[in-house]
Amino acid sequence: RVSRIRATDLHFANPAMTEVKASPLDLPTGILTGDQTFKLFDHARKNGYAIPAFNCTSSSTVNCVLEAARDAKSPIIVQVSTSGAWFYAGKGIKNAGADKKKTLEGSVLGAVAAALHVRTMANFYGVPVVMHSDHCAKKLLPWFDGMLEADEEYFKTYGVPLFSSHMLDLSEEKDEENIEICEKYFKRMSKINLFLEMEIGKTGGEEDGVKHEGSISELFTHPDQIWKVYKTLSPISPNFSIAAAFGNFHGVYKAPDGGNKIKLTPEILAKHQEKILAELKKSGGKVFDAKKPTFLVMHGGSGSEDSEIQTAVSNGVVKMNVDTDTQWAYWDGVHQYYHKNGDRMYKQLGGKNNNDGLPNKKKYDPRAWLRAAEMSMSKRVLGSLTVLGAVGKYAPKEELADGKPVKPYIRAIKAAKSSL
Numbered sequence: 001r002v003s004r005i006r007a008t009d010l011h012f013a014n015p016a017m018t019e020v021k022a023s024p025l026d027l028p029t030g031i032l033t034g035d036q037t038f039k040l041f042d043h044a045r046k047n048g049y050a051i052p053a054f055n056c057t058s059s060s061t062v063n064c065v066l067e068a069a070r071d072a073k074s075p076i077i078v079q080v081s082t083s084g085a086w087f088y089a090g091k092g093i094k095n096a097g098a099d100k101k102k103t104l105e106g107s108v109l110g111a112v113a114a115a116l117h118v119r120t121m122a123n124f125y126g127v128p129v130v131m132h133s134d135h136c137a138k139k140l141l142p143w144f145d146g147m148l149e150a151d152e153e154y155f156k157t158y159g160v161p162l163f164s165s166h167m168l169d170l171s172e173e174k175d176e177e178n179i180e181i182c183e184k185y186f187k188r189m190s191k192i193n194l195f196l197e198m199e200i201g202k203t204g205g206e207e208d209g210v211k212h213e214g215s216i217s218e219l220f221t222h223p224d225q226i227w228k229v230y231k232t233l234s235p236i237s238p239n240f241s242i243a244a245a246f247g248n249f250h251g252v253y254k255a256p257d258g259g260n261k262i263k264l265t266p267e268i269l270a271k272h273q274e275k276i277l278a279e280l281k282k283s284g285g286k287v288f289d290a291k292k293p294t295f296l297v298m299h300g301g302s303g304s305e306d307s308e309i310q311t312a313v314s315n316g317v318v319k320m321n322v323d324t325d326t327q328w329a330y331w332d333g334v335h336q337y338y339h340k341n342g343d344r345m346y347k348q349l350g351g352k353n354n355n356d357g358l359p360n361k362k363k364y365d366p367r368a369w370l371r372a373a374e375m376s377m378s379k380r381v382l383g384s385l386t387v388l389g390a391v392g393k394y395a396p397k398e399e400l401a402d403g404k405p406v407k408p409y410i411r412a413i414k415a416a417k418s419s420l
Contacts (some may be wrong), residue, residue: 025075302322340369
């Protein structure tokens, strides 16, 4: 899809301007469980907003997201991909064993490290966080298995999983195999209060090794596919969501020639909800919402029109993935910093074309230019929160001990201890 600058990318400095009155969101700060994630998505469904999910690759990018959520008074979703998690752990850690077969241990370790970091910091920032793992294709299941084992070990000690939710993306497989594998894992996940996101139908472009180069007609999920997923997973637990394709593409692409320009059709998402309602009416099954019985997820939203996003939300999308745009925003912060300060970044003493002998440490210190990147990314995060209507939806409750407020760093230490 063609990237374009929208008014919402430029004018969202004051979150109060976009606050919408909604029923109170009664959730704790910190990482949510599967049941609490359901509660968050149900609140979004009933109050007409969605929560953006941001792919993070470092503690710096995690902190960008938490900072923006705090300032916007919003719940937030932090997620890691296979390669992003590996980068988080450090690319010096191998992702393959001695036999050169992929063990994905680096990706497992990085995902766990990210979750522990979020567990420590989310209480300090004062926001509820869905800690999520992104696309996991069939060939990447060792990564999923490793994270799930970490969840189970954490649950044994603390009674909650390490993460909030995980995604299985088996959209490249036949529907029957896709749903069967999801069912198997979901039964295991439901025992430790985890939420599952699955994908059926193909999102174009490429995301961590899941690539689609087929016909445009394949980029649309059919209501019958959604019903097959719903009728299989709902008897296990209501804690799941479905990423349905409606013309989406991962990343930003120049529109192809030959009349193949992709147009999102979020209106078809309503057909999925109608199909589920019709089938439940026949069978007398339990309905969680009279108009939007299932949670839907939007992938590949880069370059989308605000109106397309808002239509998707009105039809049951409660989560929207954001990666390409925040990657650009992070880099653009460094780029702009260099344009402003580059003359003093060629050498430790003096300018590019002079030898005045003045030190440049404050200019090339990574804390300076990385902070510029963080501020730029946080601004873009706030833009997504604004477009999706999530601004102002959360008011943190003050934690008290002996009738006195608990200082934020004490809350952070408590969270860190619970992660040991």
